[in-house]
Amino acid sequence: MPHYPGQQPRRWPYAVLAVVVAVGAGLLVGRATADGSTSAAATPSGGGTACPGGRDAPGRNAAAVCLVQAYFALGGASDRDARLGGLIQASELNSVRSAYKALDAKVANEYAAVAATNLQVSGSDVTGRAWVAFVDSYKDGSAPQAQWWITSFGLHWQDGRWWLSGAVNTTLEATPSTASQSQVAGFGPGWVAAGGS
Numbered sequence: 001m002p003h004y005p006g007q008q009p010r011r012w013p014y015a016v017l018a019v020v021v022a023v024g025a026g027l028l029v030g031r032a033t034a035d036g037s038t039s040a041a042a043t044p045s046g047g048g049t050a051c052p053g054g055r056d057a058p059g060r061n062a063a064a065v066c067l068v069q070a071y072f073a074l075g076g077a078s079d080r081d082a083r084l085g086g087l088i089q090a091s092e093l094n095s096v097r098s099a100y101k102a103l104d105a106k107v108a109n110e111y112a113a114v115a116a117t118n119l120q121v122s123g124s125d126v127t128g129r130a131w132v133a134f135v136d137s138y139k140d141g142s143a144p145q146a147q148w149w150i151t152s153f154g155l156h157w158q159d160g161r162w163w164l165s166g167a168v169n170t171t172l173e174a175t176p177s178t179a180s181q182s183q184v185a186g187f188g189p190g191w192v193a194a195g196g197s
Contacts, residue, residue, distance in 0.1 A: 053162050057119075057192075060126060060155070063162035065114045065194045068130045068153060071114035071168045075103040076079040089156045096167050108139045115148075116191045119155075125165065126155040131174065131191070148174040 045097050051070065053063025070087055088096045100168040103110055112134050119128040130151045138143045150172040154165035 042114075051162065055157060055171045060119055060121070060162065061117050061192050061194075062180070063128070063129065063155070064119060064128050064155060067155070067162065067164050068114050068117075068132065068151065068168050069112055071153075071164060072110070072132070072134070073109050074100070076107070087164050089158065092164075092166045096164075099167055100150075106138055106140065108137045111135045114194050115194045118190045118192070124157040126162075128153050128155065129171070130168075135180045146175075148176070150174050 051063050051066035053059040053061075053066065067087055074083055074087075077083060080100065080102070082098070084097055085093060112132050115131045115133060117128055117130050119126050130153065132149050132151050133146060134149065135146045137143055148169040151168050152171045153168040155162045155165075156165040
């Protein structure tokens with residue numbers, strides 16, 4: 001039987017913690033070891049997150065992880081529209097602002113962590129998928145809930161950095177079931193773990 005992050009119900013908090021540690025360590029190592037030709041770290045305008053990432057494979061993966069996590073982190077932000085300006089390609093910004101799905105009213109906080117990416121490159125554009133863990137806490141104090149989703153997104157290289165070329169969409173629920181096999185059979189070919197190259 002394939003194994004997934006968080007497959008055992010009692011272990012999912014450890015899986016989420018492992019993803020957080022792996023992503024953090026990967027980004028720190030990437031920033032510490034990268035030279036100017038591969039890191040090209042940029043600080044998005046509008047108060048966005050500083051996302052490292054050059055045009056090589058490790059740089060694209062680092063940028064994808066950072067941008068997807070930053071995108072979902074804006075779900076409950078009061079200044080979301082301004083901060084999207086630091087993540088989204090200018091030509092797509094207005095449509096993303098109007099279509100962004102904020103957190104449900106019952107959700108107090110949501111945390112999203114990218115476990116792996118799968119990128120297809122075509123010149124200055126990338127189409128990609130990310131395996132993302134979401135953990136929601138609720139305003140009524142009910143137990144937090146964790147879910148895994150496969151998301152789809154695009155990246156565009158412009159002005160020396162990667163930008164999201166539109167919204168990040170959840171396309172397939174990949175939450176493991178304790179009663180049956182999950183819909184997704186593991187990372188598979190083309191997937192790179194967050195923090196990997």
